Amino acid sequence: MDAVIENLPVFLEGFKNTLGLLVLSGIGALVLGVIVAALRISPIASFRAFATVYTELVRNTPLTLVLFFCAYILPYLQFSPGYFLLALIGLTVYTSPFVAEALRSGINGVPVGQAEAARSVGLTFGQSLSYVIMPQAVRMVIPPLINVFIALTKNTSVAGAFFVFELFGAGRQVVNDRGDAVIAILLAVATFYLIITITLGQIAGRVEKKVAVLR
Amino acid sequence: MSSVLYDAPGPKARARSRVISVVGVIIILAGLTWLVLALGAPKPSANGAIQPGMWDPTRWDALLDVEVWRTLGRGALATLTMAGVAAFFALILGVVFSFLRSADHAAIRVPTTVVLEFVRGMPVLLMMLFILLVFSTGSFWAGVAALSVYNGAIIGEALRAGINSLPRGQREAGLAIGLTPIATRFRIEFPQAFRQMLPIIIAQLVVLLKDTSLAFVVGYEELLRSGLYTMTNFFGQRYQFSFFLIVLAIYLAMNLSLSWLARVIARRSGPKAGKLVDPLLPEPMPDTSVSAAAGGVTGGAAGGGDSGR
Numbered sequence: 409m410d411a412v413i414e415n416l417p418v419f420l421e422g423f424k425n426t427l428g429l430l431v432l433s434g435i436g437a438l439v440l441g442v443i444v445a446a447l448r449i450s451p452i453a454s455f456r457a458f459a460t461v462y463t464e465l466v467r468n469t470p471l472t473l474v475l476f477f478c479a480y481i482l483p484y485l486q487f488s489p490g491y492f493l494l495a496l497i498g499l500t501v502y503t504s505p506f507v508a509e510a511l512r513s514g515i516n517g518v519p520v521g522q523a524e525a526a527r528s529v530g531l532t533f534g535q536s537l538s539y540v541i542m543p544q545a546v547r548m549v550i551p552p553l554i555n556v557f558i559a560l561t562k563n564t565s566v567a568g569a570f571f572v573f574e575l576f577g578a579g580r581q582v583v584n585d586r587g588d589a590v591i592a593i594l595l596a597v598a599t600f601y602l603i604i605t606i607t608l609g610q611i612a613g614r615v616e617k618k619v620a621v622l623r
Numbered sequence: 624m625s626s627v628l629y630d631a632p633g634p635k636a637r638a639r640s641r642v643i644s645v646v647g648v649i650i651i652l653a654g655l656t657w658l659v660l661a662l663g664a665p666k667p668s669a670n671g672a673i674q675p676g677m678w679d680p681t682r683w684d685a686l687l688d689v690e691v692w693r694t695l696g697r698g699a700l701a702t703l704t705m706a707g708v709a710a711f712f713a714l715i716l717g718v719v720f721s722f723l724r725s726a727d728h729a730a731i732r733v734p735t736t737v738v739l740e741f742v743r744g745m746p747v748l749l750m751m752l753f754i755l756l757v758f759s760t761g762s763f764w765a766g767v768a769a770l771s772v773y774n775g776a777i778i779g780e781a782l783r784a785g786i787n788s789l790p791r792g793q794r795e796a797g798l799a800i801g802l803t804p805i806a807t808r809f810r811i812e813f814p815q816a817f818r819q820m821l822p823i824i825i826a827q828l829v830v831l832l833k834d835t836s837l838a839f840v841v842g843y844e845e846l847l848r849s850g851l852y853t854m855t856n857f858f859g860q861r862y863q864f865s866f867f868l869i870v871l872a873i874y875l876a877m878n879l880s881l882s883w884l885a886r887v888i889a890r891r892s893g894p895k896a897g898k899l900v901d902p903l904l905p906e907p908m909p910d911t912s913v914s915a916a917a918g919g920v921t922g923g924a925a926g927g928g929d930s931g932r
Contacts, residue, residue: 452643454644454645454647454648454651455644464882468874468878468879469874469878470833470834470847470874471833471836472836472837472840473870473871476847477867480863480867481863481864481867485666486666562747565749566837566840569840576748576749579752580752583756590756590757594753598749601744602744602745605743605744605745606740609744
């Protein structure tokens with residue numbers, strides 16, 4: 409236990425970096441995911457095909473390989489803005505198709521009758537989207553989107569294997585120093601992760617219940 | 624959906640969207656061509672020497688060496704072995720977890736729930752390191768154990784969701800004809816739940832296959848480590864990009880074929896395929912309550928499985 413307490417600053421430093429990775433790559437993935445989702449439902453066939461191929465390729469590539477590309481190949485191609493930023497790029501790219509899929513399934517989940525009703529009472533395209541479709545789609549999208557962010561939280565740990573000092577990296581370093589207190593240290597690291605993931609899970613559960621009442 | 628939102632496009636709008644489509648293809652192709660050319664262009668490095676481009680033969684000649692392919696084959700085999708063994712244990716653990724989690728006694732149910740929450744909220748990588756250091760199992764079994772426990776927890780949740788989404792009459796009918804509760808669970812509820820959740824389970828197995836690459840962190844000599852670290856160390860830095868492309872291609876081939884299999888099975892035996900159909904009714908009415916429940920749970924479980932981990 410004392411190994412955890414005396415290394416608390418190290419853990420907090422790692423926790424800060426994990427949160428930074430989570431928030432920044434979460435925002436990035438959200439932006440990129442919205443673009444990919446928009447391309448996927450766009451009426452233009454070539455954009456649709458491009459977004460589909462992108463989604464399939466990125467989703468079937470292991471995150472480790474994506475981060476390897478960012479941490480080794482990109483610097484080799486003379487693009488090296490530091491490992492934190494490189495990991496950020498990798499996590500953003502890797503998470504974006506999952507965000508896009510969550511968004512797309514949410515929009516597809518609104519029953520067609522809603523759109524038909526909106527159109528038949530005379531709302532225009534923009535009105536029916538903004539007053540009828542989107543308010544429902546956003547509610548349906550939030551729980552799966554939070555699940556994506558929970559997965560992202562856990563995925564940030566992989567960045568620890570590619571020179572980013574986040575929670576996993578902090579844990580690994582402390583374990584190397586204090587081999588006698590392995591269990592306590594790893595449980596402490598797990599607790600930090602659980603603080604994020606369980607909070608997000610609670611939010612998702614609560615939102616899901618609210619949506620269920622509305623439906 | 625989108626077609627309902629605006630009036631059907633006339634000939635002019637159709638022609639316009641066709642033009643935009645062609646322009647889009649050209650833009651995308653131009654971008655890809657630029658990328659390929661940029662990668663192929665020779666670059667001056669920091670000390671003034673010119674590095675050959677990425678498509679230069681000197682970066683690819685190592686591939687003529689048989690040892691490269693042997694190492695890659697060993698790596699791919701190691702990845703598949705770990706994925707296979709872990710998938711086997713994950714399925715067994717998933718069944719066990721789903722039974723414990725829906726046990727009648729709170730003394731079993733509550734601790735299982737806590738353990739499952741703990742396992743699902745923790746990175747697989749951390750679990751691997753934990754098992755490696757605490758139980759000193761060696762890297763292979765550390766990877767297998769962590770992957771089995773983590774994916775077992777998710778498969779267990781999916782199975783439980785499948786059991787919960789069954790009509791209550793199934794269980795009641797089983798009990799009414801004199802089966803014990805456990806026999807009802809095994810012989811009536813479980814086969815249906817398994818069938819209904821099969822697409823999610825296979826999707827989770829794709830995730831498992833991808834996650835075997837995490838075992839490289841604990842030192843397991845799988846495809847990523849043998850392809851990218853061992854061979855780069857042996858042949859030299861200049862082949863790293865070539866090896867990366869090949870390893871990427873192998874991973875994509877493995878994962879895409881498994882994903883494709885998942886899709887085929889989902890179409891054949893998804894939630895709809897196993898339903899009893901009254902031959903007198905031409906079109907079976909969708910049971911909204913069941914499908915809504917399954918949809919909701921599916922969303923949650925798939926979120927866990929299909930949201931990147």
